[in-house]
Amino acid sequence: MSERRVCITGIGIVSPLGNDRETTWGNILDGKSGAGSITAFDAETWPTKFACEVKDFSLGDEVPIGGYASYLNRATKYGVKAAYEAISDSQIIGRLKPSDIGVSLGVGVGPIDPVEFVSMTESASLSISASDKKISNSMPILQNHPGTFATVLAAIWNCRGPISTIQTACASSGQAIGHAYRQIKRGECICCLSGGADSLAAPLLFSGFCLIGALSKRNSEPITASRPFDSSRDGFVAGEGAAILVLEELRHARDRGAHIYGEVVGYGETASAYRITDLPPDGRGIVEAMNFAICESELSLSDIGYVNAHGTSTEVNDRVEALALSRVFSEAEPRPVVASTKSQTGHLISAAGAIEASFCALAVRDRVIPPTVNLEHTDCNEHVDFGVKRKQHLVGSAVMSNSIGFGGSNSSLVIRRCE
């Protein structure tokens, strides 16, 4: 691989804790929760009645959406807003040829409305006399295809470098950022808009996770329901939101005097190859993703001061991830603090890796580690430092973000301070 290095020069976030980067980050550091009763639909009879929803959202007139509004769903509207914030933050547009700007995203299938869904699928007959030869922009299938959002971003901001969308469940946007990092390193583009958008605050998607019993049923106390690594955890809390990062070739960023949050220095992606619904008990796959990312970063284990764990608050994930962390960092001195911001944001599924990588970059910028709220007593590996319930100072120059996807895909990113 070349000597090209990759840094982060812009971040945009729409989350259950705020509709911009700094509001979200401030609430994360203050230990607030985004959980509450579901407002997107009436969940009174559902086994789980709460989620971490985005609140008081509007796309705003300032976002140059042009004619692409009808291509967006609830989640990708968050994504466009996050992209606008990230691009404004980086001030990159206009400084590069369009062909030097790529897009790499992790996006879930859209939160399609049940009425639209039934209307679409119950039509057994096709009309072949249509005279309108233009694409039906409002067709829900296009709005809700994961691949649509990348093209919308490319069209709005005239990005003509490589664009792509990855869908590996909860590892999607972690992998998307990893691929953006590699594209810049190998010279396919100078800058890449990367991140993800997703929403589980919709009955069809929410029902799937209810069916497999993955969601917390702590209906009486939504803000304490997401309890990564805590012995009383009973499932994850559904979330929604988006995060977009501007990744840029380091020399280019420095030459133009860009503000740099941190440098992406390592990325590992692996498959667990075990079972579709389960993790290998020894944490293999996750271990290898972390080892690869650390090895590529050329950092020592003790340089990594904080791991933003996948930490979903599900019984198996947290136990296995903790074991994997203890295996990887067994010889680190000091060991990194492990925390999960899902305790506050809920699980953003395809966007989880992106928002958590954003938190890692902000942690590097501010030299601070966010808390894991609701962690009282852990039953996970005793050799892992799960930190405390309040923010703390970041020791070490680098941080790590883990994502573990349903079906076996894993990703691990290492971000370090860029002196």
Added chain:
Amino acid sequence: MRITTSDRQVVVTGRSVVSTLGDDVTQVMEGCYHGGDNFTELGSTNSSNGGVYVGICNDLDIGVLPDKKVRKAMVRKDLIGLVAALKASADARITKGSINPDQFGIYVGSSSTQIGDLEPYHRLLRQCVVNSSFDSKLFGRELSGNVNPLVMLQTLMNNTLCYASVALDIRGVNGNFMDFQSAGARAAVEGFHAIKEGRAEAVLVGGASGCPETFQMQQGIDSGYLAHGEALDPESTIKPYSQSRCGTILSEGASFLVLEEQVSAIRRGANILARVADVSMASEGDFAFLNSDKSTGLPRCIKRLIEAGSIELDKLGLIFGHGNGSLHGDIVEYQSYLDAFDNQCKSMKLTSTKANLGETTEASANIAAAFAVDILNGADIPPVKNFDSTGVNENLAVSAERAPYEKSQILVTSRGFSGLCCALVLEKI
């Protein structure tokens, strides 16, 4: 584990095609040589004058599945993809454990979930939508008693990747791309780089496309993308690159290649079929069928390969294009080649097998690449069925007849709805 910059060569050691004309590459190519196709009328239409057609992969060889029960855990496009992935690995004589699992990867181009497969979930949903209103309380009450949790697993869009990785013990690099018609080509690009950069010794790359659903078809009809209408004869409908083209037909299909690092492949005694000389990507910056009548992405994508020296004009005699008979896409694509080669392509031929196999979307570039591998090993160039004339330019000949191929490079291209353009250069060993 350390990434190295090196002269690692990427070779092809296995390939598969699952298509409407069968699932043996040689047999499918024979079908294309003889003008075969296999399209079926889809459901009912509101017209008595003709219909809308699709391509279905009949007689899917589920005998290759390690566990037949997995059929129930995935929708059909994932099953087709899994069969193709397993067939490609078998073609490369890879068995579980024959390649270091950590150095074995998989990249898949995949379409969105086939929601039509998800009964009885649909039944309940339909009961709960009355007068354009969703009865959420009823749905919540009835859900767990009426719907098998398996429905959640069926909806995973990365199922081909997941099940193939378990079946073949693939623990290395992986990803599931959702880039419409270019998704499978995107997967091949990523697999190439993973091997080049030392992150994998072998990578399964491919794409899978399922039977389109009614509501998707309607969108294709409304846009003029799909062939439809009065007295439609499916056998002569798809006319790639022809002046008289009238749209395409969507088909099921899947295809995978096994890419391997050359030294590693030799070490395990693999049969090396071809070399992947280089790959490239670019994008249009808009939806491909909505933007201008000219592509900027595909010429840029190809020019990168020419400038890098990966395409050698005296070696390149064949472009395996995307050509699907669509009104807008084919002419833009054809013009792209003229632009990319500055009209210096009189010694090249352009071909496409979509008139035989239909538009296999996410799998289409992988099918073309699998055929290209066989052409580099002595198979003939398949003709473009139903071709009459481009009506544009004679500087790039469309391959209207079956013909032998004597040069050593083939360019495979893909240009998808998302605007992503990909190109692969395959070379004779």
